[in-house]
Each structure stands twice: as C-alpha cells, then as structure tokens.
Amino acid sequence: MNTERLTVAQAIVKFLAAQYSERDGRQKRLIPGVWAIFGHGNVSGLGQALEEYGDAVGLPTYRPQNEQAMVHAAAAYAKHTGRTSTFACTASIGPGSLNMITAAAGATVNRLPVLLFPSDYFAGRLPDPVLQQLEHPVEHDASVNDAFRVVSRFFTRLTRPAQLLSALPEAMRVLTDPAETGAVTLCLPEDVQTEAYDWPMEFFVPRVWRIRRPPPEPEMVAEVANLVRQAKRPLIISGGGTLYSEAYRELAVFAERFGIPVAESQGGKGALPWNHPMNVGAVGANGGTAANRLAREADLVLAVGTRLGDFVTASKTAFQNPQVRFVGLNVLAFDAGKMKGVSLVADARRGLEALTAALEGFPGTPVPYREEVARLKQEWDTLVSQYRTPRPEKKEMAQAEVIGLANEVFGGKATVICAAGSLPGDLLKLWRPEDPQAYHLEYGFSCMGYEIPAALGVKLADPPREVVVFIGDGSYLMLNSEIVTAVAEGLEFTVLLVDNRAFGSIRGLQMSLGSPSFNNELRKRNAETERTDGPPVEVDFAAHARAMGASVWSPRNYSELGKALEEARRARGVRVIVVPVSLDDRLPSFEGWWDVPVAEVSGQSGVRKARQEYEAYLKKQRRYF
CATH class of the missing domain: 3.40.50.970 (Thiamin diphosphate (ThDP)-binding fold, Pyr/PP domains)
Structure with a gap:
C-alpha cells in the first residue's frame, strides 16, 4: 500500500x-x-x-x-x-x-x-x-x-x-x-x-x-393529496427547508395552481417574492394580519421545511379551527411529525413536485377563499407601506421607517442580515425581498452578535452581492470586532447600527408584562437608587467604527439618512451608518402572541393586570398529541 x-x-x-x-x-x-x-x-x-x-x-x-x-x-x-x-x-x-x-x-x-x-x-x-x-x-x-x-x-x-x-x-x-x-x-x-x-x-x-434529495413515499403523497382536496381553507407555511432545497419554483407552481396562500417563517421568508399574489406574509407571534387571520381559520396547514417553533405557531394559539390538520413536509422526520402532523418525509422540492402531480385535475380552493386571500394580502401590503413610509414631522426616527427607507435604496435583491432584538420581527413584516437569498436571518437561536460575522460569510460565498446588516446597539456592543476582519480581507458591506440606547426588544417585552423599565436601558448606575437608572451612557459608535477602519455616517433625520444610504451604497469597504431611533415608537403585534409567563403574584398593579391578560391567552393555546 x-x-x-x-x-x-x-x-x-x-x-x-x-x-x-x-x-x-x-x-x-x-x-x-x-x-x-x-x-x-x-x-x-x-x-x-x-x-x-x-x-x-x-x-x-x-x-x-x-x-x-x-x-x-x-x-x-x-x-x-x-x-x-x-x-x-x-x-x-x-x-x-x-x-x-x-x-x-x-x-x-x-x-x-x-x-x-x-x-x-x-x-x-x-x-x-x-x-x-x-x-x-x-x-x-x-x-x-x-x-x-x-x-x-x-x-x-x-x-x-x-x-x-x-x-x-x-x-x-x-x-x-x-x-x-x-x-x-x-x-x-x-x-x-x-x-x-x-x-x-x-x-x-x-x-x-x-447531497441527497429523498423522495416521499407514494402512499403518504396520496394521503396528503386527499387532505388537500378536502380542505376548504388550506394554508402553506414556508420554512428554511424551502430555501435550503431551492424549491422556489415548485412552491410557486403549487400555490398558484391550487390557490393556496403561503405564509412565511423567519427561515422561509423570500422563497416567494413579497409581491407574489399568494404570498400573505409572516405568520405567528411576529406575523401580520393577513397570515394570522388565515391561520386562525385554516383547516389544513402544510408546513414545508419548518420546525414550527413557538414564534411561527404563536405559542400554539395561531390555529383556532377545531378541525385543523397539519402536514409536515420535511427532510427530517423529527420535524415532520410536529403538531400531530401527517409526516411527509422528503426533500421539499421532491415533495412539492410529487404533490403537484398527485393533484392533477384538482381545481384548487374555492373562489370565495381566493378572493378573501387577495383582499387580506392587499390590506396587509397597504398597511406595511404605511409603516415603512418616513414621517419627517416626527421628533425621532422610527425603526420601521428606517427599514423601509433602506429597503427602497438598496432594493429587493440585496441580502439583509439580522439576528436578534426587535429588528428581526420588524424586518420579517416590513422588508420586501425579491430574491430567495435576499433575506438572511438567524432566528432559530436568535444569537446576538451573529450579524457582522454573518456578513463575512455571505460576502465570501457571494462576493458580488450587496449586503446590508441591521444591528441594534446592544448586539453591536457584544461582537463588533469582525469589522476589523472585514477590513483586513477587503470585504464590502453596509451596517445600519440602529441605536435606541437599550436592549429595546426586551425592554418593550418587560414593560408589556407590567413591569417598569429595569436594567435594559444603557444608563449609568444611580448613586441614590443603586440601580442602572442614571443618565444615559453616551457611546460614540461612529468614532468606534471609524477606529476599526470603516467609513461612517451619522444622520440625524430622514433626509440625512437617505443621503447616507445612497453614499454608502456607492462607497467601498465596510460602511457603518449610525442611526438614532426612538425607543418607544414600536410596531403593534398584528394579532400575534408569544408565551412569556407573567409573575403569578405581585404587588405591582401592572403585573397583576398583565397576568390576567396572560391567563386569557393561555385558554387559547391548543395541545397536539
């Protein structure tokens, strides 16, 4: 040898x-x-x-x-x-x-x-x-x-x-x-x-x-096809598996041919362009009105390549039809069987192809349902446009409007990257991708600090692609050092550092559960109260990013932000735009809910009220066994 x-x-x-x-x-x-x-x-x-x-x-x-x-x-x-x-x-x-x-x-x-x-x-x-x-x-x-x-x-x-x-x-x-x-x-x-x-x-x-593409079992295809034929209000939830298997065309064909709306998870957003007639937007805790209302009444949910995590299911409150059935089309049997689902274990592309063939001759969903889907989508798209549109009369910029302006400047084919905080929920609802690789969120683990390192990975994988990183000030402070790596490697991307001077997402959650703001804002320790409720800590993010080799802009209003975005898009290297935004100007829930337990007993009236509301939602949760 x-x-x-x-x-x-x-x-x-x-x-x-x-x-x-x-x-x-x-x-x-x-x-x-x-x-x-x-x-x-x-x-x-x-x-x-x-x-x-x-x-x-x-x-x-x-x-x-x-x-x-x-x-x-x-x-x-x-x-x-x-x-x-x-x-x-x-x-x-x-x-x-x-x-x-x-x-x-x-x-x-x-x-x-x-x-x-x-x-x-x-x-x-x-x-x-x-x-x-x-x-x-x-x-x-x-x-x-x-x-x-x-x-x-x-x-x-x-x-x-x-x-x-x-x-x-x-x-x-x-x-x-x-x-x-x-x-x-x-x-x-x-x-x-x-x-x-x-x-x-x-x-x-x-x-x-x-890399294998396992086909589904013919017997299971026949069973699922029969469920689709019987359904009056079916809904598809597209997850990351749709993107990993590159099943974009197959999903579009299936949805169009049989008149079944497609809702998106964080991992599956972008499989259909935002303006596709069957794309009804995000579903669940971070979802929009169109998908959440369709989910509430759905009698069949086809979960394609999704783990059906608690954000997608709104902590198992999203689906209120007592007759609802689930089908899990997933390459992993462990995920396919969730929510007492009928398991269609297969590659997403192969599974959708097989289902489409098995439903040959099926006319699809009833016309009134298709009309309802179209109306809900139009209403949702209009609402999104309103929240994305900058309001110059406002004293402070709003995160939602910053997202909308950035999307308009960079377009729907640039890859947006994010991971944690309130930004992922807002991006899921408001960012309008036109390309399957234009939306890159790490939300399975929601790991603060993922954002800038992820830009390195995307640019190494796809050098010509435009990349826009959205990152909150809290996440930036955790893991910003890879700006230095990007400079050393000659990688080019834009970072929008959205500064609300707090862990804004958790502060908002904390206050929605009845507690006052506590230990989430970036403030100095107060000698009188011994709490972190003193004056704000002033961090010069612009100077910090510039010291690591980035080009930096510090806009203070929407006009300056628009110019900064245009200039950054034309510039070379790492570009950081520091954008101060309101801490309290937040998007509503759009009929979604997330199970975060509230203290069962408390001397605070706000907590007691929040507990009552929490218990009311618990009654909407359903068990699947």
Missing part, C-alpha cells in the same frame, strides 16, 4: 482540500477554507499544517477576532450556499475552543453544517494539567470540550492518529446529510495534532459527497 507520512494536522488539511459536495449535478468544494485563531493548543499542529500545506492544496486560512464569530461566519456561508459548502474552524485549548460553543449550538438549531476542530488536553497526559485545562477530581478524562456533545450532530475526540481514518469520512457524511447536518466537532489533543502516521494515499483521493 502506498503511504505518505504526515502529522495528523497535515493529514486533515490534505483530506479537507480533496472533499467536494454535489447536488443536482453541481459540484463545489465542501470545505473551501479554514477560520483559525491560534494558541498553544493548535499553533504547532493545525497552524503549522495550514502554513505549510494550505496554499499548496487551495485551503486558505482566515484570521478572525473572536472564536464565536468565526463559527457564525461559517454558518452564514453554509446558509447562503444552500448547505452545499461550509468552513472549518479551529481554536486553541480551553476558552478559545469553548468560545465556539454558542455559535455551534446556533448552527445545529438552524440545521447548518459547520466543521469544528477544538483543541484539547494532551492525550499522553504527561503535562497534566496543561495551561487552560479544566481538571475534574473524579473524571480524569473530562474536558471542557465535552460541552460540545449536546450541541453537535457528530462528536469525537481523537486520541490516536489512526482514528482519523474513520472519523473524517463520518464527519463529511453528516455535514452533507440534509436531515442530520449541524455542528460537527472533532476534538484534537494538542500532542495528537503533531504526531506522524503513515497515511494510505487513497485517503487523500478527491471524493464527492452527493
């Missing part, structure tokens, strides 16, 4: 460079590069291997500023490429590796492939404890990296070089499996990374991993 003597780390680099994905006849590099922050746990292992072999095999290394951020960037890259490609990420032992765990959980929650190489203690255990190693008095083999087990779809710790021969292929299989994908974690003890082994040359032969 022909062999090549390499270290474990060198073998990893050569192996990754030879892996490809294939879907629908299109091949691409499965792992096009590596994000790396080096420390003593990996600098002489993977660090050495990437320096010596990376350029030779076409596996470039990127240097971020934060370990969590690099996994966010890898996940965003995977999302934008339809889960056909992702990055590897390596960090040093201890806190460096553990910093990746939050973003790893986000990737798994959102069913996005990321490949992680956290460094670990010495397998030989002679230096014990090594710097940054956590010791356990009873479990001698315990490691902080064990925390990755619960957030990973595949996890292993390599203690001998030969284990790599089976671990890496299994890792690639999971990364490319549409049902099983998520964070894949291979822990690398720092001594094992540098150990040499005689590797079979066959291990480095290029390999193509076909």
